[in-house]
Amino acid sequence: MYTSIRALFNRTVVSIAIASAVIVTPLQAEETKTLVFSAIPDQDESALKARFGIVADYLSKTLEVPVKYVPVKSYAAAVTSFRNDQVQLAWFGGLSGVKARLLVPGAQAIAQGEEDPNFHSYIIAHHSTGLKVSEDFPKGIEGKTFTFGSKGSTSGRLMPEFNIRENMGKGPEEIFKTVGFSGNHSRTVTLVESGAYEVGAVNFKVWDKMVEEKKVDTSKVSAIWKTPAYPDYQWTIRGDVDAKWGEGFTEKVKQALLAMDDPKLLASFPRKSFIAATNEDFAPILNTAKELGLVD
Template sequence: MFTASLMISAPVVAETFVFTAIPDEDETKLIERFSGMAEYLSQELDVDVRYVPVKSYAAAISAFRNNQVQLAWFGGLSGVQARDLVPGSEAIAQGTEDASNFVSHFIAHKSANLEPMDELSEELRGKTFTFGSKGSTSGRLMPEYHIREAFGEAPDEVFSRVGYSGNHTRTLRLVEAGTYQVGAVNFKVWQKEKEDGNIDTDQVQIIWTTPPYPNYQWTIRAGVNEKFGEGFKERVTQALLDLEDRELLDSFPRTSFIPASNDLYEPIRKVGKEVGILD
């Protein structure tokens, strides 16, 4: 009598591709933006894609280092820090506006009695000032660099009080309310908030803008091809470059994504060392 035997193999468990982003704006905005991005990437890559929010820039870098995420939307500085911790990781795409075209605005409350200036002047001395997150390229690194260049002193020697709001949206609100007289925000947040009618320009205005520098980028973790299959890094890169959903792009806000590389962020590394944030 012939007895058929069935070989039962273990079920195939599909890997989930997980990504995060630095929390540079209000959490509700980020969840809406990156939930849409997860859906788009899942369709393009034909894998389960999940966005994991984090509470700080440091937490985003830690998640990347610990392989809790394989992709991240970093700022210039946080991207350099993350790639240093995971050798072989690569910056693969950036916004059109991020390719050495990014700037930070110094904004001031009307009570500061400051007018737009061509260069940072002594009129700023003694005012109260807020950066964004301590790990932010546009909200801390580049503004601090230019303050040190202009005054030859650290920010806490120039201003009567220095704060760190945590993100660009909060910086804008704190200066708008007069809690701080001056603050540094990235131009994309200012632009989007103004377009949406969320800025009272009777209370706050731009008084100075930094020279341009490279900023945000998508960084992919080393080893994704081994985990998700040969050519996966290239497929992720192409999916980002092919994104044409206007509503999703506007939520960043970016015109489009273009190729990036680690070398493009060497100017950020240089400034980070000069300011003392990077070793």
């Protein structure tokens, strides 16, 4: 009896101590500001930490400030951390970048991959559907089960949906038997390969890489249609970094990114090289997102 009461008492005291400790400790400020960057988890999440780790090292050396990469779990989480200033620089997709810049006035797109102005998505189909590769939009996909990638993805959601609406005159829910969201591009491929979904939409770079590395069985699933080109990934930086790291910091970061030529670094994205970008380059994405009601 004595112990039970004592245990209860202990527990109360300890909890109060904990509550205060958790709140107080993080308030001790750090001396040198670390530039934190992140990337949308569009594929191979597990490898991101290792791959972006070397990018952080490169930036840290070039910019002469501490740079850290933090992994996030979703496109929205990447945007939210950017907005909350817990991340100042991010490798966004088209749609996530547009959203981030809408939410953070002054944020700028500074660089994009050489391939990004002309990005594509594939519509992929399981062979049992009998759908064949075609130049024109495959109208036979009506009534099939269909999966997008992540809800917030440009190449796995926004642009495929836009093209489907353009060509079929109806929304996906009306066209397909079921519409799912696999979560990311590699999962889309797996799900269509297994026939769990008959048709899916996937980022062309991810598909090509999976085919090249033989991670997908092309006797079961193939890409049947390629969307018209659209702008996609880009580096976006917050507008207030100059105030924190000194005048001209944005430009310094931009130059560091454009100067990246080590193939090992570039393979993280994977891009051939980086070229300059501006917010206006992504106007088509913004308009499409507005049209589909994904952005207010």
